[in-house]
Structures are given as C-alpha cells and as structure tokens.
Amino acid sequence: MRHNMEVAICGIKFKNPVIAASGTFGFGSEHAGYIDLNRIGGIAVKGLTLEPKKGNQPPRIAETPSGMLNSVGLQNPGVDYFIEHQLPRLKGYDTRIIVNINGNTEEEYCMMAEKLQGKPVDMLELNISCPNVKQGGMAFGTDPDTVYNVTKSVRAHAGQPVLVKLTPNVTDIREIAIAVEEGGGDGISLINTVLGMAVDAKSRKPILANVVGGLSGPAIKPIALRMVWEVSKVVGIPIVGMGGIATGEDAVEFLLAGAAAVGVGTANLISPTACIDIVNQIEEYMRINGVEDINELTGGLIV
Amino acid sequence: MRHNMEVAICGIKFKNPVIAASGTFGFGSEHAGYIDLNRIGGIAVKGLTLEPKKGNQPPRIAETPSGMLNSVGLQNPGVDYFIEHQLPRLKGYDTRIIVNINGNTEEEYCMMAEKLQGKPVDMLELNISCPNVKQGGMAFGTDPDTVYNVTKSVRAHAGQPVLVKLTPNVTDIREIAIAVEEGGGDGISLINTVLGMAVDAKSRKPILANVVGGLSGPAIKPIALRMVWEVSKVVGIPIVGMGGIATGEDAVEFLLAGAAAVGVGTANLISPTACIDIVNQIEEYMRINGVEDINELTGGLIV
Amino acid sequence: MKGPELCKVTDNRLIAGGMYKLRLEAPNVAGNARPGQFIHIKVPGDRSRLLRRPISIYDACHKKGYVEIVFQVVGEGTRLLSAVKTGDFLDVLGPLGNGFSVSGDTRHLFVVGGGCGAAPVKFAASRFNFTGRTCFIGFKSGDAAYDLQEFENSCDSLLIATEDGSIGYKGLITEVLEDELKRNLPDLMLACGPVPMMKAIQQMAEKYRVPCQLLLEERMGCGIGACMTCACAVRDDEDGFIYKRVCKDGPVFWSREVMLDEA
Amino acid sequence: MKGPELCKVTDNRLIAGGMYKLRLEAPNVAGNARPGQFIHIKVPGDRSRLLRRPISIYDACHKKGYVEIVFQVVGEGTRLLSAVKTGDFLDVLGPLGNGFSVSGDTRHLFVVGGGCGAAPVKFAASRFNFTGRTCFIGFKSGDAAYDLQEFENSCDSLLIATEDGSIGYKGLITEVLEDELKRNLPDLMLACGPVPMMKAIQQMAEKYRVPCQLLLEERMGCGIGACMTCACAVRDDEDGFIYKRVCKDGPVFWSREVMLDEA
Numbered sequence A, B: 001m002r003h004n005m006e007v008a009i010c011g012i013k014f015k016n017p018v019i020a021a022s023g024t025f026g027f028g029s030e031h032a033g034y035i036d037l038n039r040i041g042g043i044a045v046k047g048l049t050l051e052p053k054k055g056n057q058p059p060r061i062a063e064t065p066s067g068m069l070n071s072v073g074l075q076n077p078g079v080d081y082f083i084e085h086q087l088p089r090l091k092g093y094d095t096r097i098i099v100n101i102n103g104n105t106e107e108e109y110c111m112m113a114e115k116l117q118g119k120p121v122d123m124l125e126l127n128i129s130c131p132n133v134k135q136g137g138m139a140f141g142t143d144p145d146t147v148y149n150v151t152k153s154v155r156a157h158a159g160q161p162v163l164v165k166l167t168p169n170v171t172d173i174r175e176i177a178i179a180v181e182e183g184g185g186d187g188i189s190l191i192n193t194v195l196g197m198a199v200d201a202k203s204r205k206p207i208l209a210n211v212v213g214g215l216s217g218p219a220i221k222p223i224a225l226r227m228v229w230e231v232s233k234v235v236g237i238p239i240v241g242m243g244g245i246a247t248g249e250d251a252v253e254f255l256l257a258g259a260a261a262v263g264v265g266t267a268n269l270i271s272p273t274a275c276i277d278i279v280n281q282i283e284e285y286m287r288i289n290g291v292e293d294i295n296e297l298t299g300g301l302i303v
Numbered sequence C, D: 001m002k003g004p005e006l007c008k009v010t011d012n013r014l015i016a017g018g019m020y021k022l023r024l025e026a027p028n029v030a031g032n033a034r035p036g037q038f039i040h041i042k043v044p045g046d047r048s049r050l051l052r053r054p055i056s057i058y059d060a061c062h063k064k065g066y067v068e069i070v071f072q073v074v075g076e077g078t079r080l081l082s083a084v085k086t087g088d089f090l091d092v093l094g095p096l097g098n099g100f101s102v103s104g105d106t107r108h109l110f111v112v113g114g115g116c117g118a119a120p121v122k123f124a125a126s127r128f129n130f131t132g133r134t135c136f137i138g139f140k141s142g143d144a145a146y147d148l149q150e151f152e153n154s155c156d157s158l159l160i161a162t163e164d165g166s167i168g169y170k171g172l173i174t175e176v177l178e179d180e181l182k183r184n185l186p187d188l189m190l191a192c193g194p195v196p197m198m199k200a201i202q203q204m205a206e207k208y209r210v211p212c213q214l215l216l217e218e219r220m221g222c223g224i225g226a227c228m229t230c231a232c233a234v235r236d237d238e239d240g241f242i243y244k245r246v247c248k249d250g251p252v253f254w255s256r257e258v259m260l261d262e263a
C-alpha cells in the first residue's frame, strides 16, 4: 500500500507535512551535509530583516528541563543578501521554501514582501513576535488590531501566500488568529517561542546575556498543542503547528489537533537528521495504524 | 554559623521560605505521614469554593516532557466543611496556613473571606485563574480592571493579609501585578499552571477527559522565573514564586529573581518528602555559598 | 510510613509476551504489604518522565524482605522498567492504598483476574489462606499466560480461559465465572482486569448477589491521597455520585458502589 | 558527513581531580578528526537535558578506530558522562568545527593549554609532528594535572606550571610562556584555556607579534552552524565587530581577530 503524505497549504503542495522551522535550520546548507533536503516537505529559512542584523551578545542559549532558551536576536545577513546569495542554491532543491520575515514597522514587512515578489520562494512567513519599535516595544503579535493591519498590508504587497506566525505570549490566541484570517492571511503558523528565563544559582547571574529568551523544545509541546486546537476551532485557514515536536508521534498529535502541516525546530539542534527521522516515523505510524492519506489525520481528534 | 532562614511576607513570619503550593498538598494530612509539617514554612491548602465541588471527570492527569497536566477542577469539600473539619487539625502545627479561595463571582470571593475572618488562618490566597461567570467565562486573572476590583473588594472583607495568585496565561503579567498592588493586595503569588493539552496518537483522543488542563512542573520553570523577575521590577509588594521548583537550587533561583518565598507544587506529587528535601537543600546552598541570611538572596540577581 | 526508598532489583525477567516479573529487595515494603496494595515506582533512566507508575504487589515475603511485581509493557515507562537489570536500583514508594478486605468468616472466595490484573488477585488468594479459594484467570492467549504453577499453588481450584483457546477454556474468563456462579455462590469475589471485564463482573455480582470488590486503575499523581487526580465515581445518595481517590480510598472498592461508566 | 552515531565506550577513568579520560570506538570520527575539532555528545541517562555537550578531541587513532576525550566535571552533563561505563554507548556527532591550521613551513610551534584546555593542544602537538614543538601546560595544582607522560611524548619540550607550585613552575603558565617569548619566538602559537589565560595570551601574541590561534568555548546548540546560538565577536572593519559561529567558523580563531570581551 502506498501512503499519501502530500498536503496542500494555501494551494501549495508539500510532498510531506514536515517543515524545518525558522531559525533552527539556517538556510539549509548545514543540514544538507547530513540529510537529503529533497525529502522534507519544506524549509522555513532563518528569520530575515530588511537590513543585516548583528544579533544579541552571547551566551545566547540555555538548557532548561526538556527545553532550551535562545536569544539569538535575529542575527541574519538581510533580505537582499539572502536573495542574492542563499536563494539561488536553495531553489535547486525539490522542497518548498518559506521565507520568514521580520520588521520593526509595518512598512518594513511590506518592503521585504515586495523584494521577494517574483522570486523563487513558495511562501512568506510573517513573524510577528518581534518588538514593534513604533508601538513602544510591544510585540506586534499581541494586539488583534495590529495583527489585522500588518496582515492586510503585507497581503497586499506579497506575491506569495502569507503565513502569519503567532507568538504564544498572549491571553487569547484565538482572537489573534481571527485577526489574521480577517486580515486576509492565507495560513497561520504557531507557536513561536514562549518567553522565559534561566538563572545560575551559583554565580547568581542570568544564563543568557539578554536575561530573557525564547523557550522551545518538548517542554512547550502541551502549550503548542492546546493553541493549535483552540485556533483550529475558530479559523478556516490552514495551520502549520509546531512547538516541541521531536518524533513522528508528536507530529501526528499536532495533525490530530488540527494542523495541516508541522514545523520541527529545536529537534534540528539535537540531531541534524531530525526532520527525516520524523518523516520516516510518520510513515511508520501510518503503516501501523492503517492511515492511507495523511490528510485524514488533520483535525481527527476524537473528543 | 547559624543561617537565618526566616522570611516575613506581609508582616507574617515564616520559619523558612518553603510553602507547599495549593492543590498538591491537600490539607496536609497525607503528607504529615511522611514529613514533619512543623518544619516547612507554610501550607497553602487545596483550593476551596463556597459550596462543595465535585471536580472534573477522570482522567485528570497526563504526563508531559518534564511536566504534567491536571484538570482536577477544584474538587473540594467547600469552605464551611474546611473550617469545621480540617482547620482544627491544621492549626495544631507550627507552620503558616494559607487558604486558597476560588469564586465564580466577586461576591463569592468576599463571602469566603468573611467566613475566614477571625479563624486561625495566617493568609488568604486569592486564586483568580478560574472562570469569571459574570464576564462570560473569561478568567478573572486576565483583565487588569477585573483584577483590581476583585482584589479591592476582597481586601475590604478579609481579616488576614491577601496574596493574589496570578495566572501566567496573559500577554503582560506586569499590568496584572500592578492592578493587584493598586487594588491593595498584600502580596502576589505566581505562577499558577499554564494552559496545555495532551493527545494520545494511538487512540486519537485527548488524554484528559476535560481535553485541556494546567501544565506544571520543571517544564514551566523558565516561564515562572521570567514572570517573577518581570513582576519584581514593577511592584513593591512581596512575591511568592513558584512553577517547577524541584530542588533547593531551583528555589534559590526564584529568590534571586525577586521572590520573598517559594511555592512547591508538582514536586509534592513526585515525592511526599519534597518540601523538606528542598528546605534542607536551601540550607546546604547557604552553607556552601556563605549566605548567612536568606533575605540577602531575594532580588539578588546580578545583571 | 517512610518516604521513597531506593530498592535493589534482584531479578527481572520476561515471563510471558510483553510481561515481566521483577523482584525488589524492599524489607520496609514487604513488611507491610497487603494484597491489593500497590507500589509507586519512579521511571528509571528518563528524568523527563516525572510521574511514578503504580503497580500492584504480586508477592511479598516479610521474612526474606522482598516484593514482587508483574507488569506489562504498554508504554515508555513500563518499557524502561523492563530494561532494568539485577543490581540496579528503583525509587519506590509504598505500599500504598487500601488492599482487599476479607473478613474472618469468609469461607468461600472467588478471585478473578485478567491479564496483568491477575497479579494482585493471586497475592490475595495466597494470603487469605483458607480452603475454598477458586481462582479464575483469563488471558488473550497462551503466550500471555504466566506463572501458572504459582497460581495453582495459591488457591484450591484454578480455572483458566484464553480468548483463542490455546490454554484452558476458549473464551472469556467471565463466561467461566458465570458458569460457576450458576452452580455455587462464594461469600466474596475479588477482581481485577480490563474495564469491560470489570463491568461484566459488576453485573454478575449484582445478579447473583455476591459481595464483590474491584481493584481499579486510574492515572495517578501523588499516590497518597493529596492531589485529587486519580478520581473514580462512587455512588452517593445525595449527589448521585461523588469522586473518590483511587490511590487512597481505593484502589479496591466495593463493586456495588463504583460507577465504571463515569470513571 | 554522517548523522549522530551510537559509539561504544571502551574506557572511562578518573585521571586527575574531577577530570576523566574517555575512549570511544568511533571509526568514522577517528578517520576524520583533526586537532582542535570537537565531538558533540548527548547527555546519557537524562532525557530532560536536550543539548549535546561539545568536548575537544584529545586523541584519535585512524587505524584502531578510536577517539579519546578528556573532560572535567563541572555540571550535571559532565557528571553523567563521568558515570558512563565500558560497554555503554554514547550518542556522538562529529568531528565538528575547524581545527587548528598549521602551515607546512611552520618550524617552531608553541602550544599552550590550561586545565581541560590542555587536551586539544596536546592533540595538536602530537599530530603536527615536526621537531620544534614546545608545550606549555598549566593547572591549579598537581592534583589537577593529568597524563603528563602523554604530553611529554607529544612534544619536544614540556613546561608545566601549577598555581600552588606542587608540580613545575609555581605560578601561571602564561608567566612561563612570557619568559620563553622573551628568549625565542615561535612561528605560531596555539592555545586553549580559561578566558583570563586566553586574554593574557592574546596580549602576548600582539606584543611579541607571534601569529596565534585560540580555541574558544561557548554554549552551543546544533554544533553544525545552523542555529547561530554559539556567537563570538570577531573584529570587522566596517561594523566594528560581527558575530561568528564558534561551532562552524571556529572553534579555532586567529587571536588578532577575536574580541574576548564581547564573547
């Protein structure tokens, strides 16, 4: 029996639902030394900004129980450099390319979307978890009106389908997701990292130079699953679910909760073969449980 | 050298900063079979409601990576039964008794506070993570105005100092904490559990009958530490920090981040001796690191 | 009572398909263990799994200071338990819970167990040491049956059923039980097994008016009665039902009071 | 390149206070290992600790297919590593990073190591196998010194310092180094050790105009260059400095380019 692993998100076909999550897979070239990039569903590249960005002071990573904190601070070479130097190599692979964009203002997001128009990119991923300079440091992603506006503007400037990536650091993820849908967003990816902190009792110092950072990994899986489930009940656009996925079963849990595809982040840091391992484990799950088409799983939770 | 382990919260002296967190220690009698209750700083009893409460359907507990979910649903015998049957035995111990109260409306909180006036109880803990019936089921603890009002009303009806226990499921914990301080709350305890969910890929069902539940344990420690740190920067009232504390070093991390005392929750479920183990480990930390007075640690993070 | 103890494993072996028997050097547990009680075991070798696993006591020897359990590998916790070797240590809390209660004037006892649920009823049969004990045990197939000699030694009459008929009666053990109940009624029944089996036994206990105790399973936290996570619905005159704690009020309940559909 | 491999531990022993030497059967790693490179090891026996631990290669034998590391117990990960026994398996990724680069016309080499930082420079000294290698190693005290015979064999001249004078020169190894630099200058220096030592060496390299490479440590995620968590500040004409990746652009950097105060 052949299992169908293909999924479509916003009309774009992915050969399987496993997408390397932004910031954990660089621009693919490092992992290409370990796995065949043609075998994964898609790659969300490292978050880009309009101008190159230095990033935060080290230490930028801390280990926490079943999780990790990072405070990379969006270190990246800028969108122009990406288009010129990284994209040509990436487009040689038979996988979907999702470009994660980050602005300080609504205009910056739009300018980046425009620069990417007509480029060999399959989707944009609007990361609205970064500090919004105009709104006094409040993250874009925490206010429904701001989310609605930025989604709408970028949608108008984008040449590709737009996924909006949500931060979990909000009181009600549903109202944010609804704002994305109303703003014309084509899909939602969630969750980004949860704000956290680690302290070294001996030195009495925070472990990260930045004091706080983003929590990711299996520790946050229950939070992510809950949010995917909540959002899937209130929007009709597809969801790329992520947060702590480390095995094929984890991925299946997200599909059941309502995701059409999944993102794999921290697991790529633990093993460079994680994405392929997870593709294989999902296939194994389908074989054992007699699932012929992966799309049967999406939203298939029995409650 | 004698180490001083005594802390004062809202003018009440605790012989050490370790408090058994509400809902994980019942009314003390089960743990009394394993440890000497006179040796812990305080006990926050199982959350009480005005009327007895049945609680949710089982399964009520699920294991997650370095954490657990619970959906007990506040099963308790009601405040009157507590006063008549459990309090007399509890007051025989030389430890501080904190009564965790839960209302569906502001009035219910106030009625409970009044019933506890003049009773041998050291503090009230206002748990505002429960659904606010008047506001259509939104939790009390997620809106600053509601938090201000309920704090102010209960403060007016309470005979003991009032700690307000905050839910972490909010966009900005600081504005909630400020509302508590402005409403006259004597202290803040945080964090309550993080909303989460667990799915069984094989049966395709949620593990909890209630579908979602509260995440606790080491997995959430980075979130809790961050919130204690954030809140300690914006309020002057004392903080009881909790979330994932499993060792004396964990407790010290919370003190450094700004807590005056700590709550130990999930660890009591893993080992009934956890609270005493943690008291001993804090003492050991103080000895090794030459800390004479535990109060030196509070807010002592070097940034 | 004592807190959790590190106990040395003195044996751990596969005794049937997916089923292990593990022996612990645990004098404090063994000294107090009563049939129907359980021990609460920390998962070895994986600190990301916080919760202890409740496993019934299969045998306990006060004099030699050991305790035995029989468990089935169903998930990662029991898989890691199955990999434990002689000489390793397990972090154990117990004995916990209320065991079966068999009054002194019981003359005729039926114990009924299915799969790993046969383990605690074996311990009951062997401890309540009077003549007149019939033991009914059921398994999926012969591959899943274990330690039959031990069961034989623990009672006066042993009846076995397997679903595929590879050993004993072909069918469900509850069918064998009902045949027996038609012919002669015991003073008391003790049972443990999967929920459908327990439901069938509950109905028979009512139909034949035999007092019956059921050992229930439920996901647990503390195991000592403090966290209220291990709820099971028990009939209550005022409220219809109330939730009791499997760990502390049970795990053994009177069949007539538990509501297996709510649990 | 290959993904992570399970490698058998063939030896693990305490060789000085808190310091262990561990040997792995790892033909794929051994075949490619260059001095200055590291292996990235999953913490054994604790799945709640996700991140791998980077440890420098101390020795590698292509023919016999083994790799050796020397590590100091500083936290829970290294403590669990120290408890690993012969026959256990470790999950290892590597060799990773850029090693030291020693050009063919190097005639006179100084290698300088402090504490566990002596391990990678030992491997360098033994591999770049020409005469004219002086090895400087420093420890807190004689208790912390390890494998001195091995160091002796790996170079032409070995100089040791301990802070308490229990072995060799009493004081810091950088003092011994400076004395030597005053008398004769090597073509190249390679160094690894605690940050204050690295800073002192950086200054000497500048003062005496000796090309020098430093092996840096930083907290890491992936180890392969993808996550940008292992930043170290490197001088840059346009921007003052830019952050490079210790794991992939390093861990070896030219002394003149790294800014140890930013890192």
Ligand SMILES: Cc1cc2nc3c(=O)[nH]c(=O)nc-3n(C[C@H](O)[C@H](O)[C@H](O)COP(=O)(O)OP(=O)(O)OC[C@H]3O[C@@H](n4cnc5c(N)ncnc54)[C@H](O)[C@@H]3O)c2cc1C
Residues within 6 Å of the ligand: B062, B063, C038, C051, C052, C053, C054, C055, C056, C057, C069, C070, C071, C072, C073, C074, C075, C076, C077, C078, C079, C116, C117, C119, C120, C216, C217, C218, C219, C220, C251
């Ligand atoms: C009082 C009591 C006595 C028991 N006696 C035995 C016995 O003698 N032999 C035996 O093989 N099994 C027994 N069980 C069931 C045993 O506890 C579970 O099979 C075991 O906990 C599964 O753990 P796991 O990690 O392999 O499975 P997972 O499904 O990975 O476990 C995940 C979580 O669910 C809990 N869980 C899963 N299944 C059960 C269950 N059936 N009952 C309670 N908790 C569960 C686990 O404890 C853990 O917290 C008993 C259960 C109870 C409550």
Ligand SMILES: Cc1cc2nc3c(=O)[nH]c(=O)nc-3n(C[C@H](O)[C@H](O)[C@H](O)COP(=O)(O)OP(=O)(O)OC[C@H]3O[C@@H](n4cnc5c(N)ncnc54)[C@H](O)[C@@H]3O)c2cc1C
Residues within 6 Å of the ligand: A062, A063, D038, D051, D052, D053, D054, D055, D056, D057, D069, D070, D071, D072, D073, D074, D075, D076, D077, D078, D079, D116, D117, D119, D120, D216, D217, D218, D219, D220, D251
């Ligand atoms: C390229 C490189 C080579 C190294 N070579 C050696 C060696 O040969 N021998 C040796 O003893 N040590 C070496 N180290 C340091 C070693 O990686 C740390 O001592 C070890 O990771 C500490 O782990 P832990 O769990 O015991 O400590 P913890 O403090 O509990 O670790 C917590 C986290 O911090 C990280 N961390 C802590 N200290 C360091 C550090 N100094 N450098 C990088 N990450 C750290 C850990 O990897 C882990 O992610 C090297 C580090 C790097 C970057």
Ligand SMILES: Cc1cc2nc3c(=O)[nH]c(=O)nc-3n(C[C@H](O)[C@H](O)[C@H](O)COP(=O)(O)O)c2cc1C
Residues within 6 Å of the ligand: A021, A022, A023, A024, A046, A047, A048, A070, A072, A074, A100, A127, A165, A191, A192, A193, A215, A216, A217, A218, A220, A242, A243, A244, A245, A263, A264, A265, A266, A267, D221, D227, D229
């Ligand atoms: C080191 C690191 C860097 C990240 N950088 C980005 C980024 O640039 N843009 C973005 O949208 N998300 C970023 N993320 C978030 C991940 O894409 C993902 O949403 C999150 O880590 C949760 O998934 P996980 O638990 O599988 O890692 C980053 C995460 C990590 C761990």
Ligand SMILES: Cc1cc2nc3c(=O)[nH]c(=O)nc-3n(C[C@H](O)[C@H](O)[C@H](O)COP(=O)(O)O)c2cc1C
Residues within 6 Å of the ligand: B021, B022, B023, B024, B046, B047, B048, B070, B072, B074, B100, B127, B165, B191, B192, B193, B215, B216, B217, B218, B220, B242, B243, B244, B245, B263, B264, B265, B266, B267, C221, C227, C229
């Ligand atoms: C089983 C369980 C029951 C709980 N019940 C209550 C409760 O009744 N009232 C309350 O304020 N918090 C309750 N909590 C939350 C804890 O008091 C604590 O805030 C939270 O679990 C975080 O701490 P921890 O990680 O140490 O468990 C409960 C937690 C658990 C695990």
Ligand code: FES
Residues within 6 Å of the ligand: C219, C220, C221, C222, C223, C224, C225, C226, C227, C228, C229, C230, C245, C246, C247, C248
């Ligand atoms: S498991 Fe805690 S009350 Fe039963």
Ligand code: FES
Residues within 6 Å of the ligand: D219, D220, D221, D222, D223, D224, D225, D226, D227, D228, D229, D230, D245, D246, D247, D248
């Ligand atoms: S550790 Fe990931 S880039 Fe260096």
